[in-house]
Amino acid sequence: MAARAKGHRAPMVPRRVVMHHVVEDLRGTMIERVGDHLLQLLAKGVAPNEIAVVAPFVDKVLEHQLSSLLGLHGYAIAHVSGSKRLLDLPFAGTLLTLLQLTHPQWRLYPTTGDIAQALNVLLDLDPVRSMLLAAYAQGEDWRALTDANVCARIGYAAVQGYDFLRRHLAALREPASLAEIVQKIFTELLYPLNPSPSNLQGCRYLTEAARHFQVFSAAAALGEDSGWHFMQMIQRGTIAADRLAAPALEGGAVVLTTAYSLLMDKGNTFAYQYWLDISRDAWYRSDAKELTNPHVLSLRWQEGQVWTNFLNEELRREKAARTVLGLSHRCRTAIIAAESACDSYGSEREGELAALIAEMSGQRGKQDD
Structure with missing residues (x-):
């Protein structure tokens, strides 16, 4: 020295x-x-x-x-x-928001900002209309859009898209494994939106992480709490986007x-x-x-x-x-x-x-x- x-x-x-x-x-x-x-x-x-x-x-x-x-x-x-978190990737963040909405038993409710980001991705809304619709939909169960003022401000296409998402989320609440529900959200709602390469790799990595965590949770006997633990690891950055370089x-x-x-x-x-x-x-x-x-x-x-x-x-x-x-x-x-x-x-x-x-x-x- x-x-x-x-x-x-x-x-x-x-x-x-x-x-x-x-x-x-x-x-x-x-x-x-x-x-x-x-x-x-x-x-x-x-x-x-x-x-x-x-x-x-x-x-x-x-x-x-x-x-x-x-x-x-x-x-x-x-x-x-x-150092990038999966939550920082728009499509991966949207997938995680939808995952929380389909599992209210975890008691990990997304914020209005998280829902607005998801609506921005899923319905291609601008930030103002996304936040307006997110504030209306806030809660475990998205309520039917009957407010004429909100409908007029977000537009007919967004109203139709919101109604489709609301019904689709209800269907996704049927019992399924963590890996299966993550795969369904990705293939049915996100992949058709033609994500960018970085967003696509983020969702694929998240899907892979869910499969690996499911194997781990079975070995560790986490039971019904496995999904809650998975979300905690995502939010704390334990499961991060640091493996996205190679893909x-x-x-x-x-x-x-x-x-x-x-x-x-x-x-x-x-x-x-x-x-x-x-x-x-x-x-x-x-x-x-x-x-x-x-x-x-x-x-x-x-x-x-x-x-x-x-x-x-x-x-x-x-x-x-x-x-x-x-x-x-x-x-x-x-x-x-x-x-x-x-x-x-x-x-x-x-x-x-x-x-x-x-x-x-x-x-x-x-x-x-």
Whole structure:
């Protein structure tokens, strides 16, 4: 540990795979240029699931802008994140809401917001009409829609759709195993809506999880409470969407993920990787916090050794080096790096990884030959 303090070592990026370096002042413009470059690869015949867009964090701005740009040309984005909950996926969340409504004995009643989200997915309603109808339908048993004012505000098609859902939910309350009812909700109500690749994989994973949990509950003799325990594990994140990475690669979608999630997903490689926001310090995050420091608490820490800022910076660089090398080993053809002088909030960014790649590229903003 002490030997590390003798000198800094910068992360090594394999020169042969850094094909292109995008540099822009604004982050939105950077994302547009990345999208344009990505579309050029797709036009050349590169399969969408052979491309990974990697960032230290994936925010709504990046996901929405990139999804919209690719969607205009008929391509999809599969957001793969180990921290994403199944409840955060619209179709999987809808399936879980319907599962609770068909099992009132669990006493896990969905909120008005959950029901509104489900109606938004199932009936293709805007948020205002979804919330209006959800407030009317709130309860174990959805009542018949007889309020003329509500009917007029949501429209005839929504009234018909609501009546169909109400009758269908009543039929789904017939006794059935957990795996069977999850499969029925998916195949009868959600699959006909043509879900996106990420939503489809989320529902499939949820169906698979229900089957595995049913086997476990039988062995553990959970009895009639098995469904309640299953929902508790979903809501607490014990059963999460962290296994969606591998299935997402099988679909025809470009993968959007974080560096951490990609490295944790063992075995997957890509022909092309886009490293975004390389000017952010998040690529060099430190493990040491104000109240916790895993290095000092480690058994390898030498008694009497002092934690210094110099040592902290050295360890940050070593961690970044492992991240960069790990990602490059998952790339078979080329890496495209992208940075912006300002982030989405207008704050200036200047990271060490950006400076290193610029030096290796020979010039900032290098274009493809």
